[in-house]
Amino acid sequence: MPLSSEQQAEIEQQRSVSTQTLRATAPGMEKHLYTAYPVLDHGFIRVVDYMGDDAAICQAARVSYGKGTKSVQNDEGLIRYLMRHWHSTPFEMCEIKLHVKLPVFVARQWIRHRTANVNEYSARYSILDREFYIPAPDHLAAQSVVNNQGRGEALSGEEAQRVLRYLTEDSMRAYDHYEEMISQDGQQGLARELARMNLPANVYTQWYWKVDLHxxxxxxxxxxxxxxQYEIRVYADEICKVVADWVPFAFKAFEDYRMGGATLSATALEVVRRMLKGEEVTQETSGMSKGEWREFEGLLG
Structure with a gap:
């Protein structure tokens, strides 16, 4: 379970208390505030604070005195213009602070995004819980034969069972030794900051992660x-649901121009022009490498 009954009760208590404020609030975000949404087998994300909304983006772009809203249509159009032309500063006016529980190996991918403020659970000060990410059988996959950092077909049968057994047994054994090393039952005990190095990368950690919308x-x-990678993508997917309710205009523009759109090189754009004129273009006549051509064909479907 991602949350204990005590933790869930604490969240419900937080959500039961409200205060009057003059600050701008986003109704879509208010319904998410403090609620923990499960991710993977023991993880979660939850919003603990936020600032700004769609109107704040427009306010910053127009440098206006009020909310910045001329009309709903104008605000949505402005946000789409800002997104389309890669303006970033107005989107930096909105911020979100998330409480995230995630496996250490996912955290090491996540932390590569160095544009946020992070405070992580300290395993020097506290003892980590006996919680490990063990993939569901359908997410146990072999190495991809075409992508050095991707997955291929799912493992099955005895091989899948063997891998799951190794993952579970190794995780539990490492934690048993971790507990024994820091034991205080008549022993001096190893320092927690040293004992933690024996834990596997699938052990869960937690952090507060604060970042602006851009x-x-x-x-x-x-x-x-x-x-x-699936294990970080499911966290991103859950965050997307929250952001869609928080800043619906900005998120819709993001879906259209970033997630659903594509950037073409000058060479690729010239190939599109040639195709529109009726010319049959191949990889050999395109001026692209085989890898570029394969990605180009993928974009065109």
């Missing part, structure tokens, strides 16, 4: 992509 959308463009 950098969050960059994170989501990469990590909610179909090519991203």
């Amino acid at each position: 950098n969050l959308l960059h994170f989501l463009r990469l990590r909610a992509d179909a090519h991203a």
Whole structure:
């Protein structure tokens, strides 16, 4: 279970208390505030704070005194213009702070996005829980034969069972030794900051992650992509649901121009022009490498 009954009760208590405020609020985000949404087998994401909304983006772009809203249509059009022309500063006016519980190996991918403020659970000070990410059988896959950092077909039968047994047994054995090393039952005990190095990369950690909307959308463009590793993609997918309710105009523009759109090189754009004129273009006549041509064909479907 991602949350204990005590933790769930604490969240419900937080959600039961409201205060009057003059600050701008987003109704779509208010319904998500503090709620923990399960991810993987023991993880979750939850919003603990936020600032701004669609109107805040327009306010910053227009540098206006009020909310910045001329009309709903004008605001949506402005946001789409900003997104279409890669303006970033107005989107930086919105911020979100998330509480995330995730496996360490996912955290090491996540932390590569260096444009956020992070405070992680300290295994020097506290003892980590006996919680490990063990993939569901349908997510146990062999190495891809065409992509050095991707997955191929799912493992099956005895091989899948063997891998699951290794993952579970090795995780439990490592944690048993971790507990024994820091034991205080008549022993001096190894320092927690040293004992933690024996734990596997699938042990769960937690952090607070605060980021502005511009950098969050960059994170989501990469990590909610179909090519991203499944274990981080499911976190990004869950965050997308929250962002869609928080800043619906901005998220719709993001879906259209970033997630659903594509950037073409000058060479690829010239190939499109030639195709529109009725010319049959092949990889050999395109001026592209085999890899570029394969990606180009993928974009065109």
